[in-house]
Amino acid sequence: MTDPVIRFNNVSKVFARPDGRGDFVAVEKLSFEIAKGEIVAVLGKTGCGKSTMFNIVAGLTEATSGEARVVGHDPFRDFEFFRGKIGIVFQGDRLMPWRTALENVLLGLQILDAPAVQAEATARAWMTRLGLAGHEHDYPHALSGGMRQRVSIARAFAVDPEILLCDEPFSALDEMTARDLRAEFVRLVRQSHKTAVFITHQLNEAMEIGDRVMVFHRPARIAYETRLTDADEAHCARAREEIMKVLGAEPAPARDA
Amino acid sequence: MIAWRTTRVLQASVGLVALAAGWQVLAMIFPPFLFPPVTEIITRTIEILITGSLLYDVLVTALRIFAGLLGAFILGGILAMILGRSKSAENILAPVLIFFQGIPALSWVVFAIIWFHGTEFRIFFIMVLTTLPAFTFQIIDAFRSMSKDLYEMTMSFRPSRLTLLRFLIVPTIVPGILTAWKVNLGSAARVVVVAELVGATGGVGYQLLRQQQLFDMAGAMAWTLQLVLFVLVVQQTINAIEAWVLRYRPVSERAM
Numbered sequence: 001m002t003d004p005v006i007r008f009n010n011v012s013k014v015f016a017r018p019d020g021r022g023d024f025v026a027v028e029k030l031s032f033e034i035a036k037g038e039i040v041a042v043l044g045k046t047g048c049g050k051s052t053m054f055n056i057v058a059g060l061t062e063a064t065s066g067e068a069r070v071v072g073h074d075p076f077r078d079f080e081f082f083r084g085k086i087g088i089v090f091q092g093d094r095l096m097p098w099r100t101a102l103e104n105v106l107l108g109l110q111i112l113d114a115p116a117v118q119a120e121a122t123a124r125a126w127m128t129r130l131g132l133a134g135h136e137h138d139y140p141h142a143l144s145g146g147m148r149q150r151v152s153i154a155r156a157f158a159v160d161p162e163i164l165l166c167d168e169p170f171s172a173l174d175e176m177t178a179r180d181l182r183a184e185f186v187r188l189v190r191q192s193h194k195t196a197v198f199i200t201h202q203l204n205e206a207m208e209i210g211d212r213v214m215v216f217h218r219p220a221r222i223a224y225e226t227r228l229t230d231a232d233e234a235h236c237a238r239a240r241e242e243i244m245k246v247l248g249a250e251p252a253p254a255r256d257a
Numbered sequence: 258m259i260a261w262r263t264t265r266v267l268q269a270s271v272g273l274v275a276l277a278a279g280w281q282v283l284a285m286i287f288p289p290f291l292f293p294p295v296t297e298i299i300t301r302t303i304e305i306l307i308t309g310s311l312l313y314d315v316l317v318t319a320l321r322i323f324a325g326l327l328g329a330f331i332l333g334g335i336l337a338m339i340l341g342r343s344k345s346a347e348n349i350l351a352p353v354l355i356f357f358q359g360i361p362a363l364s365w366v367v368f369a370i371i372w373f374h375g376t377e378f379r380i381f382f383i384m385v386l387t388t389l390p391a392f393t394f395q396i397i398d399a400f401r402s403m404s405k406d407l408y409e410m411t412m413s414f415r416p417s418r419l420t421l422l423r424f425l426i427v428p429t430i431v432p433g434i435l436t437a438w439k440v441n442l443g444s445a446a447r448v449v450v451v452a453e454l455v456g457a458t459g460g461v462g463y464q465l466l467r468q469q470q471l472f473d474m475a476g477a478m479a480w481t482l483q484l485v486l487f488v489l490v491v492q493q494t495i496n497a498i499e500a501w502v503l504r505y506r507p508v509s510e511r512a513m
Contacts, residue, residue, distance in 0.1 A: 090409075094407060
């Protein structure tokens with residue numbers, strides 16, 4: 001068996017409350033493993049710590065205790081090692097308003113010092129693949145929400161990362177656009193055999209995307225987990241029922257959380 | 258687009274024409290040594306612009322303004338970086354800068370005369386010290402307005418410090434820096450005259466002092482207009498740069 005691409009071992013993340021009234025536990029002794037090429041959907045209610053877990057994997061925040069490893073390295077401390085290895089699609093498109101659509105797709109390649117001509121060809125190819133041909137020189141404000149999110153997906157894929165992290169990337173879009181983009185996204189991830197972590201708070205989205213679904217309780221810990229690869233309809237129906245039960249049974253977050 | 262620009266220019270001219278008309282009315286009531294006619298002021302203004310030795314004084318003042326602003330900008334940028342990186346540095350330095358901000362330009366002139374000998378260095382010192390706090394605070398504000406979302410997105414590609422500066426920090430702070438230059442330019446133009454009034458042997462301030470000694474109101478107005486014209490030209494240049502740099506910003510049809 002190969003080493004897992006992402007491994008959390010008793011990882012906790014504690015934040016100091018801004019008002020100075022003690023600490024706030026966002027992630028508590030979280031342990032899981034994600035294998036190479038696996039697409040894992042992480043499901044949980046708002047405020048359950050999914051995004052904190054996401055930020056730890058992305059190396060944007062450091063775990064307070066426990067061991068978080070991505071490709072065997074600490075994603076926060078081994079900053080240089082992860083150059084070009086992780087692609088992120090955020091909840092908002094996070095496009096630089098002063099850059100055109102093409103320049104936004106080019107950003108990661110430019111940071112990674114890719115040769116200019118090759119980088120532009122790659123960026124253009126990804127834009128075409130995501131239906132953005134003809135909009136290369138448009139600024140973000142001139143694009144629709146769906147198109148902007150396509151640009152951000154192209155930006156993540158353009159650097160050809162080993163791991164894709166997606167934090168509710170379609171939650172701000174209308175249902176029709178989200179459905180089309182979701183299908184396209186899954187197709188692209190499967191075609192490129194990438195490992196992907198997909199955070200969502202929508203059950204249908206998690207079931208549609210994930211090879212495996214992990215349901216988080218607050219503070220982030222796994223309350224339920226199921227594998228959906230080659231699962232039959234009966235298994236999916238049972239999983240759906242279980243997930244709904246687990247999510248329904250979760251206590252409401254504290255008011256000051 | 259052209260019609261909109263013409264309307265804007267015409268509207269901007271209305272106030273200035275009214276001001277000139279009001280002055281002309283006063284010129285017809287009072288003696289010329291108090292309110293010289295508008296035509297005489299314009300003639301004297303043009304005379305300065307086409308007479309090499311007089312234009313030299315205007316250029317000397319312009320150079321002093323630029324040197325002072327550039328010095329304050331570089332020093333302010335360094336201070337802003339120090340303040341931005343350390344909360345302790347901010348706690349120590351911010352009150353000093355606020356204290357400096359409260360010192361009138363005339364006091365800096367007096368200090369400079371007591372402390373230093375060279376005229377040019379005195380003026381440079383005054384210019385830098387009077388505009389430094391504003392530059393520092395404006396640069397640090399521009400830096401702090403940087404979007405956390407864009408910062409995290411950029412950091413996800415693991416950029417070097419230089420790359421981060423190039424792709425995120427500079428484009429983020431440029432609008433704030435341009436605004437800082439526009440604001441400080443007006444302030445610097447006022448301060449430079451005060452600095453030149455005391456001890457300088459050339460420049461617009463020196464010439465204004467001469468006109469006062471000669472009781473020449475038309476000359477005083479003509480030299481004042483040189484400075485006003487200079488500020489207008491530089492402001493328009495910065496506006497043009499700003500419009501080009503910020504060309505990506507959407508403009509609402511209902512925008513004021």
